[in-house]
Amino acid sequence: MAYSPLLQQLLQALQCLPGVGSRTAQRMAFYLLQRDREGARELSVALQEAIEHIGECERCRMLSEEPLCRLCTASNRDVAMICVVESPADVIAIEESGVFRGLYFVLHGRLSPLDGIGPGELGLERFEARLSEGEVSEVILATSSTVEGEATAGYLATLAKEQNVAVSRIAHGVPIGGELEYVDRSTLSRAIAGRLGIASD
Amino acid sequence: MAYSPLLQQLLQALQCLPGVGSRTAQRMAFYLLQRDREGARELSVALQEAIEHIGECERCRMLSEEPLCRLCTASNRDVAMICVVESPADVIAIEESGVFRGLYFVLHGRLSPLDGIGPGELGLERFEARLSEGEVSEVILATSSTVEGEATAGYLATLAKEQNVAVSRIAHGVPIGGELEYVDRSTLSRAIAGRLGIASD
Numbered sequence: 586m587a588y589s590p591l592l593q594q595l596l597q598a599l600q601c602l603p604g605v606g607s608r609t610a611q612r613m614a615f616y617l618l619q620r621d622r623e624g625a626r627e628l629s630v631a632l633q634e635a636i637e638h639i640g641e642c643e644r645c646r647m648l649s650e651e652p653l654c655r656l657c658t659a660s661n662r663d664v665a666m667i668c669v670v671e672s673p674a675d676v677i678a679i680e681e682s683g684v685f686r687g688l689y690f691v692l693h694g695r696l697s698p699l700d701g702i703g704p705g706e707l708g709l710e711r712f713e714a715r716l717s718e719g720e721v722s723e724v725i726l727a728t729s730s731t732v733e734g735e736a737t738a739g740y741l742a743t744l745a746k747e748q749n750v751a752v753s754r755i756a757h758g759v760p761i762g763g764e765l766e767y768v769d770r771s772t773l774s775r776a777i778a779g780r781l782g783i784a785s786d
Numbered sequence: 787m788a789y790s791p792l793l794q795q796l797l798q799a800l801q802c803l804p805g806v807g808s809r810t811a812q813r814m815a816f817y818l819l820q821r822d823r824e825g826a827r828e829l830s831v832a833l834q835e836a837i838e839h840i841g842e843c844e845r846c847r848m849l850s851e852e853p854l855c856r857l858c859t860a861s862n863r864d865v866a867m868i869c870v871v872e873s874p875a876d877v878i879a880i881e882e883s884g885v886f887r888g889l890y891f892v893l894h895g896r897l898s899p900l901d902g903i904g905p906g907e908l909g910l911e912r913f914e915a916r917l918s919e920g921e922v923s924e925v926i927l928a929t930s931s932t933v934e935g936e937a938t939a940g941y942l943a944t945l946a947k948e949q950n951v952a953v954s955r956i957a958h959g960v961p962i963g964g965e966l967e968y969v970d971r972s973t974l975s976r977a978i979a980g981r982l983g984i985a986s987d
Contacts, residue, residue: 587848587855587856587878587881588878589840589851589852589855590851591839591840591851592836592849594832594836595832595833598831598832598833599829599832601825601826601829602818602829603813603814603817604810604813609805611875611878612804612805613803613804613805614836615849615873615874616803617802617803617833617836617837618836618874619849619874621802622837624799624802625802625833625836625837626833626837627799627802628800628803628830629829629831629833629834629837630799631792631798631799631800632796632799632827632829632830632833633827633830634795635792635795635796635815635818635819635826636818636819636823636826636830638792639790639793639819648816649790650791650792650793655788655790672816672820673816673819674813676788677788677789693820
């Protein structure tokens with residue numbers, strides 16, 4: 586093979602990135618070596634610093650290099666509401682929508698007993714502790730609509746009710762602008778089952 | 787924005803990779819931080835070592851961490867033939883086909899006076915020096931079939947002829963297994979113009 590050992594090592598390492606196979610890795614490696622060595626150096630440093638310093642926020646488990654993340658320390662958030670999500674990417678998506686001003690709790694997964702993922706792995710003792718502090722008045726469950734996501738939501742709802750905290754689940758249904766024709770069957774069935782009454786004038 | 791500074795830095799750095807925009811960078815960053823920190827560490831090291839040590843082979847300009855690359859130092863190659871290509875990726879493609887046992891010369895580009903890319907940028911003094919050593923008896927031009935690739939091939943052909951070295955150009959035409967119906971017009975016109983006579987029995 587014409588690859589030198591260091592090139593081979595780089596190709597292998599690039600394939601740890603999701604969605605990157607051997608072809609893409611080759612394209613990336615040649616691009617960096619031929620045209621953007623400065624970018625490669627910056628990426629190397631950024632990766633090193635990220636894995637060294639980024640951990641989880643002690644309060645909400647969002648990725649953060651500080652003990653408390655920027656959202657948990659922000660002064661303009663509504664501490665009475667907590668939105669529970671499965672991943673940091675979900676936090677970003679909700680933040681980008683700009684419709685929620687409360688705080689978060691990131692599970693980093695969902696209950697899945699067969700895979701050995703129980704309440705401990707999802708940090709739920711920390712979640713319970715936070716509810717018991719008495720500041721939180723509503724928990725919004727934004728776990729996925731998969732079987733495991735629903736089971737996780739059910740479990741969390743029980744926890745919240747035990748602490749006398751109101752619980753809600755984000756609505757599932759037809760996306761705005763989505764055409765019925767192209768919406769999958771389970772979304773459609775959920776949209777019809779969850780229909781809302783319209784008040785008469 | 788909910789990204790912490792280090793996360794922001796990582797997202798930015800990942801976008802130096804070709805084909806990676808902000809969405810993909812986010813997916814990659816979260817994946818590495820949540821599931822594969824070891825892979826991220828290895829990638830950081832591999833990038834660092836690659837940019838520090840990988841340069842160009844003194845003889846053929848292939849990417850290599852040694853002064854001479856593995857092909858130029860291999861004992862089983864035909865030193866009388868040199869295939870000239872535009873990029874290291876072309877060398878890999880030809881090597882993978884396994885049909886060529888000679889050596890290479892990598893231009894790292896093609897002549898493009900408007901972009902300031904002349905013979906010097908393509909290392910052609912080194913190419914000429916190699917031809918004048920007298921070992922090479924044939925040069926195969928495998929530059930691209932773009933206007934600039936053709937111009938480069940023409941220039942190289944002149945150089946080789948001056949040194950009394952035989953020159954050939956790789957064939958362009960309909961790919962094997964390709965259906966005429968789906969072949970673009972310029973390939974087709976090249977395939978017809980370059981038709982080969984068939985000897986009668």
